[in-house]
Amino acid sequence: xxxxLHAEETVSFAGRKGTESERTFIMVKxxxxxxxxxxxxxxxxxxxxxxxxxxxxxxxxxxxAEQHYGDLxxxxxxxxxxxxxxxxxxxxxxxxxxxxxxxxxxxxxxGATNPLEAVPGTIRHAFSISIGRNVIHGxxxxxxxxxxxxxxxxxxxxxxxxxxxxxxxxxx
Ligand code: ADP
Numbered sequence: 001x002x003x004x005l006h007a008e009e010t011v012s013f014a015g016r017k018g019t020e021s022e023r024t025f026i027m028v029k030x031x032x033x034x035x036x037x038x039x040x041x042x043x044x045x046x047x048x049x050x051x052x053x054x055x056x057x058x059x060x061x062x063x064x065a066e067q068h069y070g071d072l073x074x075x076x077x078x079x080x081x082x083x084x085x086x087x088x089x090x091x092x093x094x095x096x097x098x099x100x101x102x103x104x105x106x107x108x109x110x111g112a113t114n115p116l117e118a119v120p121g122t123i124r125h126a127f128s129i130s131i132g133r134n135v136i137h138g139x140x141x142x143x144x145x146x147x148x149x150x151x152x153x154x155x156x157x158x159x160x161x162x163x164x165x166x167x168x169x170x171x172x
Contacts, residue, residue: 012146013145013146013149013150013153013154013159014103014139014142014145014146014149015098017142018101019100020098020099020100020171021098022098022099022100022101022102022103022142022145023053023096023097023098023102023145023149023159024096024097024098024102024103024106024138024139024145024149025094025095025096025137025138025139025144025145025148025149025152025153026041026045026094026095026096026097026106026136026137026138026139027092027093027094027095027136027137027138027152028041028092028093028095028135028136029084029085029092029133029134029135029136029137030084030085030087030089030090030091030092031090031128031133031134031135032093032127032135032136033057033090033091033092033093034089034090035127035135037127037135038093040127041123041135041136042095044109044123045095045097045106045109048105048109049099049170049171050097050098050099050102050106051097051098051099051162051164051167052095052096052097052098053096053097053098053159053160053161053162054094054095054096054153054158054159054160055093055094055095055096056093056094056152056153057091057092057093057094058091058092058094059086059087059088059091059092060085060086060092061086062082062086064151064152065081065082065085065086066082067151068085068148068151068152069081069082069085077132080132081132084132094152094153096149096152096153096159099170099171100171103138103139103140103141103142103145106138106139107138107140108122109122109123109138110122110123110124110136110138111123111124111125112124113131113134114131114134115127115128115129115130115131115134115135116129116131123135123136124136
């Protein structure tokens, strides 16, 4: 039965906000995959100290892409965006990363939506000059992370719970 003392311990897809169990959804888009940037992007997250808890390569269905970008349904670029993500010319690489403040920090690592406005050092600045081909997606809030992880990795067992042996050093 429900124990009020444990009510806040309920673990969601995005972990617990503001703790080292926080998780976010990251996706290398087809342009990033085609250009061979998957390793570079994974490397940046690993080196920063984040933990990979799920990864898969796939061509998303139209339904999945439309759900993922549901908030942008009324925007003029929506159809083109969905066509591009689902084209199959290259797959996407979908991932879940975990660690302290990962939602906000990954947005900082990714940079502004328009790569021409992204600051040097960010992924979009380093690898892109087009808003429509900006290499990578990252959840922009806890609620988005919750929704997106559930959408892409919602089945039991999709997320691997593990602790690197040096986790205590990274999180000290
Ligand atoms: P972000 O990916 O930084 O969270 P948004 O959620 O606003 O940005 O937009 C989602 C994606 O839609 C962007 O990453 C980009 O690929 C595409 N997009 C946004 N604005 C435009 C635009 N003006 N023209 C073409 N594509 C766009």
